[in-house]
Amino acid sequence: MAHEGHDQGSAAEHTGGGHGGHGADRQTPSDNFKASFAFASGGAKANENKELTIQITDKAGKPVNDFQVSHEKLLHLIIVNRDLSVFNHIHPDFKGNGKFTVTTSFPAGGDYKLFADFVPNGGASTTLSEWVKVEGKEGEHAAITPDSKLxxxxxxxxxxxxxxxxxxxxxxxxxxxxxxxxxxxxxxxxxxxxxxxxxxxxxxxxxxxxxxxxxxxxxxxxxxxxxxxxxxxxxxxxxxxxxxxxxxxxxxxxxxxxx
Ligand SMILES: [Cu+2]
The missing domain is CATH 2.60.40.1930 (Macroglobulin (MG2) domain)
Structure with missing residues (x-):
């Protein structure tokens, strides 16, 4: 099945979005698009279902409406926390006008990074990301230590x-x-x-x-x-x-x- 988009960008890393400005990422296709991530009514709290809206626009701010199906979906959303102990992979629904929405929850307060992974029609695989804050008590932070045995x-x-x-x-x-x-x-x-x-x-x-x-x-x-x-x-x-x-x-x- 179709996963053409990922073939083009297989070895490349694409980050961007809210906290951009990392020199090494400047030449990725991500530069041609923007994603904004917003929670309904003001913000996300730990252990509460919340609707998240992802707005995809082009550089000029025009909503993007033409996406290629990649790995069976128009957009993949990956959510992790600071120490990568939380991993969530979900598929927001396309609502038109460049908008995707999904209802999700977070297991604790703290910083989470959201990655929207998509292929604009005729373009290359693109990943746009942003750190967001979730209110509530933070979990223990663990070190990210390489596994001694895989x-x-x-x-x-x-x-x-x-x-x-x-x-x-x-x-x-x-x-x-x-x-x-x-x-x-x-x-x-x-x-x-x-x-x-x-x-x-x-x-x-x-x-x-x-x-x-x-x-x-x-x-x-x-x-x-x-x-x-x-x-x-x-x-x-x-x-x-x-x-x-x-x-x-x-x-x-x-x-x-x-x-
Ligand atoms: Cu996915």
Whole structure:
């Protein structure tokens, strides 16, 4: 299924929006578009459902209405907190006039970064982001520490991640190997999630770099799921793999060091 947009921008990072001004991002397609993120009636509070509106405009401020379907959706919204312990991936509805809306909630107060990921028709994959403040008591902040072993147990599955390289600016293949934790047998009946074997998001530890990833064989069904990416520079990165099995989506996070 269509994921053309992500192919074009696969190795590039695109950030921008509210707190822009990071020199390295200046030449990304993000410069051609703007996103503004606004909560209904004044702001978001921890553990309260709130409607979020994302307004996409071009440089001149004109609403953008022509989006390409990418990974089955017009817009993907990724939400993380400061220490990347919270990860939420949701799909706002297009309301016309450049507007997308979604109702969501946040598990604690504090700073959250919102990433709107979309492909304007005829354009390249674009990610616009902004930090927002959520009122309420903040959770404990944890350090973002690279995993000593890239093996995690999630929802009765054991997922092992292998990286073909952990050097910056190289083509990297991510291989997720997904086993049933009880039987230790490979799971070979993964279901498509967003039109592919899985969906992967990578962020730098400071949430400044949003790294595009695309499946190598999107029709794969496990136990192995492979993705291609590239890390722009040295540092710590968090990787979230999302897969669907027996009707349920599970998310597996890993932290890796690139140097
Ligand atoms: Cu999505």
């Amino acid at each position: 093996v995690k147990d999630v929802d009765g599955k054991t997922i092992e991640l292998a990286l073909s390289s952990t050097k910056p600016k190289e083509d990297v293949t991510l291989t997720f190997d997904i086993l049933d934790t009880q039987t230790k047998k490979g799971i070979n009946n993964l279901e498509p999630y967003l039109g592919a074997v899985g969906h992967v998001v990578i962020l730098s530890a400071d949430a400044e770099q949003y790294i595009h990833v695309h499946p190598i064989d999107e029709k794969a069904t496990g136990p192995k799921a492979q993705f291609a990416t590239s890390f722009p520079k040295s540092g710590t990165y968090k990787i979230w793999g999302q897969f669907q099995h027996q009707g349920k989506v599970f998310t597996v996070p890993f932290v890796v060091e690139v140097k």
